[in-house]
Each structure stands twice: as structure tokens, then as C-alpha cells.
Amino acid sequence: MPEGHTLHRLARLHQRRFAGAPVAVSSPQGRFTDAAILNGRLFTRASVWGKHLFHHYDGGPIVHIHLGLYGTFTEAPVPMPLPVGQVRMRVVGAEYGTDLRGPTACDVLDEAQVSAIVARLGPDPLRKDADPSLPWARISKSRKPIGALLMDQSVIAGVGNVYRSELLFRHHIDPYRLGRDVSEIEFADAWTDLVALMKIGVRKGKIVVVAPEYDHGAPSYAPNRPRTYVYRRAGEPCRVCSTPILTAVMEGRNVFWCPTCQV
CATH class of the missing domain: 3.20.190.10 (MutM-like, N-terminal)
Structure with missing residues (x-):
């Protein structure tokens, strides 16, 4: 999608x-x-x-x-x-x-x-009127996993499976951590990063998430797609620590994460 x-x-x-x-x-x-x-x-x-x-x-x-x-x-x-x-x-x-x-x-x-x-929708990170305090108010009180909350369009509109998995990796957050256990600083940093990543996506027409120092080695999950840290890399070594990437179904979609880098 x-x-x-x-x-x-x-x-x-x-x-x-x-x-x-x-x-x-x-x-x-x-x-x-x-x-x-x-x-x-x-x-x-x-x-x-x-x-x-x-x-x-x-x-x-x-x-x-x-x-x-x-x-x-x-x-x-x-x-x-x-x-x-x-x-x-x-x-x-x-x-x-x-x-x-x-x-x-x-x-x-x-x-x-x-x-x-x-x-019915949450704020869109790419809109100038987006207010991050609205998703934070829901996330900070929720007993649902943060990986599920990020896919809920009523919390944040526009995030899909790739951004979900990659954003959580970039901020060292386990997708199964409950929303209420994510700190306000962690959320603020992730929101700022999400806005920047999505703006790159608009400009380039591709989801670009991997830092230059890790943008080598194992190829992308599909032809003509930029490399990812975890998305569609189940069983492959983490680009940062070499631990095999895990996957599971969450909210009807496969989520991917590194059990060592994301705690």
C-alpha cells in the first residue's frame, strides 16, 4: 500500500x-x-x-x-x-x-x-498544520504496542509498514513496547525524524532510511529500491550488529525488527 x-x-x-x-x-x-x-x-x-x-x-x-x-x-x-x-x-x-x-x-x-x-485521521506529518501533541496524547496513555499504534491512521496519518519498521529501528524501540512505555523525548525525536524521512520520500519518490555508513553490503529487498535496515529482511543479519532480523504479524502486516538494537 x-x-x-x-x-x-x-x-x-x-x-x-x-x-x-x-x-x-x-x-x-x-x-x-x-x-x-x-x-x-x-x-x-x-x-x-x-x-x-x-x-x-x-x-x-x-x-x-x-x-x-x-x-x-x-x-x-x-x-x-x-x-x-x-x-x-x-x-x-x-x-x-x-x-x-x-x-x-x-x-x-x-x-x-x-x-x-x-x-477520523491523526495528523499528517507532511502537512504544515500537523500537531505532534495529538498522537503523543494517545500514545502516552496506550497499552497497545507502539508498532500497532504507528499503523493506526487515527493516531498518525500516512505511516505504512516500511516507515513503521524503519523508524522504530532508527530509534532503538522494540515494536512490542507499549505506547505508554515510550518516553516523551523518544517520541519527539522519532516524530522529527519521521517528518524528515517523509519529506525525503516526497522529494526522491523513494523511502530512503539507511545512513551512508550502512548503505552497503546485502542488497535491497527488491530491485530499484533503496536498502532498508529491517524491512523485508527477516533472517538476514542486521546491518549494524549482525543479529538476524526478526518478523511477526502485527495489525495484519509483517513488522520487522532487530532484537539486539531495539530494546
């Missing part, structure tokens, strides 16, 4: 390519039945909260998009080729277009409905 930095990159791209002009909106597969009410409208802006992307249109309609596990946007210059596969929504501007496939959500909402979605 794409993490928050990916949605912010998409919002910036769509803002640059579509905002301020009318766009053609269609649904080649026919499932996005509200495409007709958007077609020809002025695309005013794109915004993001966590893993939720919003396309705002003149007159009030807002397209809410959640990519989920399988959703993707593909971009192409105009004239775009004929749609291939199950394209839920196609947006075409003066010079570029984009196709959306496989999202968990793609629907038209009004401002009140968008506000209701945002109200």
Missing part, C-alpha cells in the same frame, strides 16, 4: 498539471458513475491527508481517492492512448492526462463529507 509521501507526490504532480484549467473526466470501465458531473469543470487544486488524495473542482465537488493495496495512477502526455485494463477514472488536461486503476475508493464528496474523513 502506498505510504503518505506517495500521495503527496501525486498531489503535487496533479496540482502542477491540472489546476487552474478545465479537465476532461471519464470512467472507461464505467464504475465511476460521477465522472459526468466533473467533465469539463475547472480543476481547482489537489490536497492530501495521510493516504487520502482529494481532487477539488469548481462549484464544490471533491473526488476522494484512496489507493489501498492495488490502486495506481499512470501518467501520459496528450493525446493519451486508448485505455488499457480497468481504468476507473481518466483525467485529461491540456498537456497531460492520468489514469486511475484499482483504488479502494474513488467517489465524489462534498466539504462536509471530506471533513468527516479528516476528523
